[in-house]
Amino acid sequence: MAAYPPLPAAPSAKRPSAPAEVLLVDDQQDSAVLIKHYLEKAGFMVRRVDTGEQALASVPVLRPSVVLLDILLPGIDGLEVCRRLKSESDTLDIPVILVTGMTRSEDRVRGIEAGADDFLSKPVNPEELVARVRTLARLTEMRRALEYERLEREVDQRRQMQRTFERYIAPEVLSEVLAAGNSPESLLARQTRTDAIALFADLRGFTRMSEMLEADRVVALLNEFFTTLTEVTYAYEGTVFNMAGDSLLIGFNVPLPREDSPTRAILAACTMQSQFQDVARRWKTEDHIDVGLGIGICGGPVVVGNVGSRTYMTYTMIGDAVNVAARLMQSAKSGEILISKNVLDRTDGLDAYYQPEPIEPILLKGKSRPIEAYRIAPVFADYEQAEDAPDAPAAAGNTMSLALSPQLLGDTATFS
Amino acid sequence: MPAEITVEVHEELRALLPGFLDNRQRDLLLLTQSLDNADFTAILRIAHNLKGVGGGYGFDQITALGERLEAAARSSDAAAAATCITEYARFLQQHRVVFV
Known part of the structure; x- marks a missing residue:
């Protein structure tokens, strides 16, 4: 993982000192x-x-x-x-x-x-x-x-703001944000309407797990779950927007646009499934619990920004795409990824890896037309089948390197 | 024997005084040359400096002379300038410093 960008420099003003x-x-x-x-x-x-x-x-x-x-x-x-x-x-x-x-x-x-x-x-x-x-x-x-004094206060505030921001976005993206002359606080302060891909990931079997285990153990496992998914998110330059209970909301194409964000979202989802499978296997051995991961992905216009009250603000993403992704996540079974057609259509050439299978269109409250979506499952079998293809990942556990393959990233249509 | 003109200089300026007086002798030379060349611009500049610097060292006479010479140079009055320069030369010759 790349080093975090340097913190803001010390104040440039001369520290007052005698003699004048x-x-x-x-x-x-x-x-x-x-x-x-x-x-x-x-x-x-x-x-x-x-x-x-x-x-x-x-x-x-x-x-x-x-x-x-x-x-x-x-x-x-x-x-x-x-x-x-x-x-x-x-x-x-x-x-x-x-x-x-x-x-x-x-x-x-x-x-x-x-x-x-x-x-x-x-x-x-x-x-x-x-x-x-x-x-x-x-x-x-x-x-x-x-x-x-004013500059010192400002630097302190900036450092604090940067540390806060580091929790949301990948270090590489943060470096890019800062290199472009943006300040984390300006990004946090700005509400922007943009196209994004929302990915919802949910821990299946959490209720049973929290009933069976001691609270300390539940928290430890949840931390491992969130850490695993957050690291995958950062590897694909996604942004973690929300961590609540046993689910995670992740955005792609925000705060900085990435032309290949649909591909990044799918690869991230596959990697999450792959890596969490190992984690779940271990939990089953150690704690005798049966858990899995359900993921929903949808793209569309969203509003990104700091939302909340004067005393409690959170950097979040709001929009239909987020609601649909949540709904797809709810419908996904353990180990499944459900993805809306509008995201899948923008990942040319990847079908061979995922073999998407259309699912029954999902009706959403207040929507006249049902959402067309696909199932990608089982993810790992798909990867193994694609082993013969040039530049294909050798194994599911190796999907991190897949993300960096120029054949797969940067070549897809823009999301709009 | 010409009468001595006593100038009281603060004790703390004792170390600075030799340099100050050397420069005043240099100014006298430059003023004489400038008057010969009727270079009133040069006279004006030196006179202005004399006016500004004299009193600071306790030489109020030099400040007063500098002021008069400045006026003479400004009006290109060679006779008045010559009088001032002569007085200045006499002052430099006749003054006696007393540190107080």
Whole structure:
């Protein structure tokens, strides 16, 4: 089984830490030395660049707490640097103090228009310099601390959401969902109408088994039953929607479409029967209980999404196809797979393996036309008969490799 | 013997002062050359820096001179600029630093 995709990365924001960093942009050596001296004395870490170009390159990388920006710079001047920093989403939140020898009010107005947060006049008064830098640096640190907390909370929520989602869908599908830039929460939050194949699997003989065995043993066996079926589901990239009592609802073609989903559904059902037969045999020896598996499959339009109340939500699949699959499952005998015609018709070339046999059309409440369906049973005998065919599975227990055969997957008509 | 001009500089700037004064001598040289070439743009830039940097080190006289020289350069007034530069040269020669 493939490794689970990595969990969301840690927050990219800098963890707030002392001392606060100041980027000083000043080409004038004596002025820069003096400002650096006072700020370092006040506990700040000061980096200096000489030009506007260097400032524009450094700020997004260093993300200082404050930028002290001289207006008169060679090349791009301080006002333009300020304007550009304030127009970029990754730097606009960094406070800029314009340091200027210009005293005219129109110069300050230009500074305000460029987005400057504060001004300092040259010659710089040490107390005023430190006070203004400290105030803005504190604001930056507070904002970053809040942002860091928010990101940490968000990552926690995402991790939790991803873990929840991992319970429903195959790891490969989850990797694909995440690689496509989707977030698990966006998939969970979205209600979508789509074509899907519903597969219902039910443990036959469960009532008798729960009467005969101790509760602990019943739970242990049920866990084994669900584990076996879930692993098969994941191998065929299906999604587990519901686990209730002794039955399981599985969807194919959701949340990501797979052209060969009808084939996947049938192969999954056959594999479930095959693998559960081994389990049932062992249970019979160990616990003297007689159980089997009944499966119903139907395809059609469904609604997939998070359904429930504010306090209890579940990711589920709703639609006629689900109801019909449930009905087919109820009609299936132990070891049988009943499949609707609309799914079987989309698995060209597989009839040789399954030898489907039409059953009496099933009438559903509220439906004028009966559902046409087929029986695939006994599954294992069919596989053995198909042994001579090229690329056919050698034995029922080997159906996992059958699923990966390109002759069988990816070549079937789309389900619609 | 010309009269001394006393400048009070904060003790904590003692280590920075030699560099500051070296640069002021360099500025004087550049100003003289720029005046000879009537390069008022260069004078304006240096004057602006003098205005900005002098007071920070305790040299308020340099800030005041820088301000006057900046005005002279802005109006391309060579005579006024020459006067300022002469005063600046005299100041650099006559000042005496006292650390406080």
